[in-house]
Amino acid sequence: MPPQPDLPDPAHHDVDSMLSRKFGREVANYFSGSPLNRVSFLRADHGFISKALVHPSTSFLLFNDLAPLAKDPTVLAYATHDEVRPLIGENPFEKEEAELIKEYNSAITLPLVLFLGLDERKKEGFEHGIYKGTPYFAVDVTPKGTIEKEANGVIDAMKAKGLQFVEGRMHMTLNAPEAAIYAQARALLDWNARNPFCGGCGQPTLSVNAGTKRVCPPTDYASLPTAQGGATSVEAKPHERAACVTRRGISNLSFPRTDPTVIMAVVSHDGKRILLGRQKRWPPYWYSTLAGFCEPAESVEEAVRREVWEESGVLLGRVVIHSTQPWPYPANLMIGAIGQALPDGEKIHLEHDPELQDAKWVEVDEVKEALKVGTSGLGEPPGEGYKEGGLRLPPKTAIANQLLRAVVGGFLELKEQSNI
Template identity: 55%
Template sequence: MPHPDLPILPSESSHLTQKFGRETANYFSGSPLNRLSFLRSDTAFLRLAYAHPRARFLLLNNLHPLVQGSDSSRLAFATHADVAPLAGADPFAKSEEEMVEGFDSREEQVVVVFLGVDEKGEVEVEQRGEGEGEFEYKGFRGPPYFAVDVTPRGKGTAAAEGLIEAVKGRGYAFHDHSPRHMGLHAGQAAMYGQARALVDWNARTPFCAQCGQPTLSVHAGTKRVCPPADKAPGVERRPCATRGTVANHSFPRTDPTVIMAIVSADGSKVLLGRNRRFPKDWYSTLAGFQEPGESIEEAVRREVWEESGVRVGRVILHSSQPWPFPASLMIGAIGQAQPDGEEIYLGHDAELEDAKWFPLDEVREALAKGVSSLGDPAPTSHVEGALRLPPPTAIANRLITAVVDGWWVSSRM
């Protein structure tokens, strides 16, 4: 059974659903927010949303999210009054054109990312404050949510440290027990994933990828531009191709990554591997980055052969998972080994320490008794020496479960 908190898409009776079953939604997907991406350049909207009494701000300190202290499964949020001393009372006062025209590389910019509007009221767990009316803009209603990078740095160190201490004084905490916080409720995990990926991208790319000059964050944290001029004395900006026809350099990148459960030719076994950082008896599906000029199916076949020596025939897509560490999209697939290609050989690529064919019954037993996160101890139901597998919040678990449940068989044309 899937994790009870994972997103479940509505049941419907289309021909595709009748053939393939209900669509799988994985952890870090299923955000409750309407992103309203077309309004990210609308300064009137952003100014109203940012300053509204019901606006809430997810704070990230060194990419660790603010949580409810004793309950690290739920995010905690700050208010406009909290973040204004650090991010400014009105950081969206200028349009993109005005920001570019007034660019001064001496000024430090606190990145504020617009996440979306909670139209269904699914996010906030705290009581509404007195005088907090509904936010509405052009028919869109609901509390607006932002993310703010509060990592102490540069001239903003004192304001950031003051904000951090203020929210800690309310019993909140920055969850830093694991770089991959998998304990959040699913919808809030999706919000954190979006916030983390964009805050991290802005922090990693302060310079233009084409010309190497300092850039400016615009579009509410979802785009960076390379201005043609600089107000700083004595600084002359060089020409840059991003100001012309290759502006795609200015947007966040997503790295496609294939992850696959490989079934034996006779359908009785599944191929799993382990690397050196895995705990004892812990195995997972194989995975790797898709390369330029390569289809998803080709990437699955290449990665499996390079890592395990197994040759794969037919490949079908199962589901995907946004993975904000830092910016991958895990493309889940199920493939079937060729009858004469099942021999395991680890000599091509040193990534795997071991790879094995596991009978489906053994895998089914592990799903019932040996599931845990990578850094957690084995569950009490686990028998020493038996197979251990990733948790339901990992797409690897969903792929393995799909194989055991026969999804790949019922999905054949």
């Protein structure tokens, strides 16, 4: 089994506080813990963003069809402004947002450039007022539309340097800090790719705010393709587009979405067993915690109880939040919880939601042993010391692993009660 990357350090884990003494150290999961300060309020600052993009210290993370540029599967690689200039031009943020909207031409493919943040550990070089650090951007170099030739040129230049665009549905071998940078960039690139048209009127949209908003411009220099599939024409002056709800009343532009998802370690009422489930597509003996999406007007605790009942028939009482994990496939936030079964609610039946092939109660000691020798990714062999037929579990980069470790490590032990 390939070595599993380290997890990010929790924020301020070395600082004593009342909360840490009462609830323990904060848990940081894989894909969190980014070293970048997002300074999100500066994305709309034209002076900042245009200056940051062309600074000599700026790093560009490139993606080809969501595959990141890397030295190897554990370390990302970054391009310079000179190396991406053939695709993005001298400065795609040279013009202010209002001017870009006014000049909108849906027949022209604009390169997608996202601002990720500042690495304040590297303060030399770029500064903007009180903000100092190395700027990080992400660029989509997927060959498409009117920039296909330029994108292919950048891709070939990167490959000529011995770098690679690492394919794969998930990239869970990256070192922890870069995994967080990758997750942010991938989620934003994927969201932009999924929203080329307006949800209000169906017309093409324009990426603004350094890749974190999409607007439906009121005018367009291009005529839309005809119903018969005729080519898009370019007009000498912009024409008015159809009315759109996003251009009036409350500012309801298109923003990146994050889908809340619950994932839970379920403990028996006596605390001696843990509920695990498996899907048919998983390897033999491979089990995990249960999970599912939150629904509208539903609390996290309610979602945990509902999903567990729907998938396994088990009824839960108390639910507590343990930790969370960004999951950029495409844009989930995994909300990790621990729940305890009701004394008369532990019977398992899979008659509601057919998602699981099997669910079972597993003794805590068996889970402890599996966490030592039986963890791996879905496509990887188990760890050293694993015996065929034993329980297999997700790797430590998955929040399911962290939830199980918390339960077997004493998370449920009686803590001091507050008098408030």
